[in-house]
Amino acid sequence: GESVGLHLPTLSVQEGDNSIINCAYSNSASDYFIWYKQESGKGPQFIIDIRSNMDKRQGQRVTVLLNKTVKHLSLQIAATQPGDSAVYFCAENRRGSNYKLTFGKGTLLTVNP
């Protein structure tokens, strides 16, 4: 069954606000978590990843938080812009699976001007 899932299928925010996209996982053997962004009609684009031995990782305007106790991760986007409108996927890699990724179903983020 699906082991990587999203709490909400859609999220709508105002331009300039912060966005938080959530993801749950069920497999304790998950070692790496990755966030991808997919704009309409395009292939996914890597955003940021985090290893299971970390709690937080920051990139440019994005932060990923990992809570292993409740098997939850989130992607925070600061000062959301219209160009951030896309579907966001979390993906996991399980230890020993030779870098194979399992993707969640995605959250559609809409940024309102």
Add this chain to the structure above:
Amino acid sequence: NAGVTQTPKFQVLKTGQSMTLQCAQDMNHEYMSWYRQDPGMGLRLIHYSVGAGITDQGEVPNGYNVSRSTTEDFPLRLLSAAPSQTSVYFCASSYGGLAAYEQYFGPGTRLTVT
């Protein structure tokens, strides 16, 4: 660099026909993968390769074959197309090791099987 290229962009097949989806990358990446994306679903791994001459099955390999004779190319063959294979297909590539998680995706091939 062209990155990851896929051809064709669109394809319509009749049930039972065979075809090959092409994928090429010019970044000298070790890893290459094929995914399919169905409406409302995430991407599902079909086959992947960790280097020339090495391929392995992913989550949904049935009905598909792959080979990797060069680092650059990773074609996906549909042996006998079925309506259930109607989907958008993405090819991806990455460096090996821990950089394997930063995958570069092609623009996709939209396949319809009637």
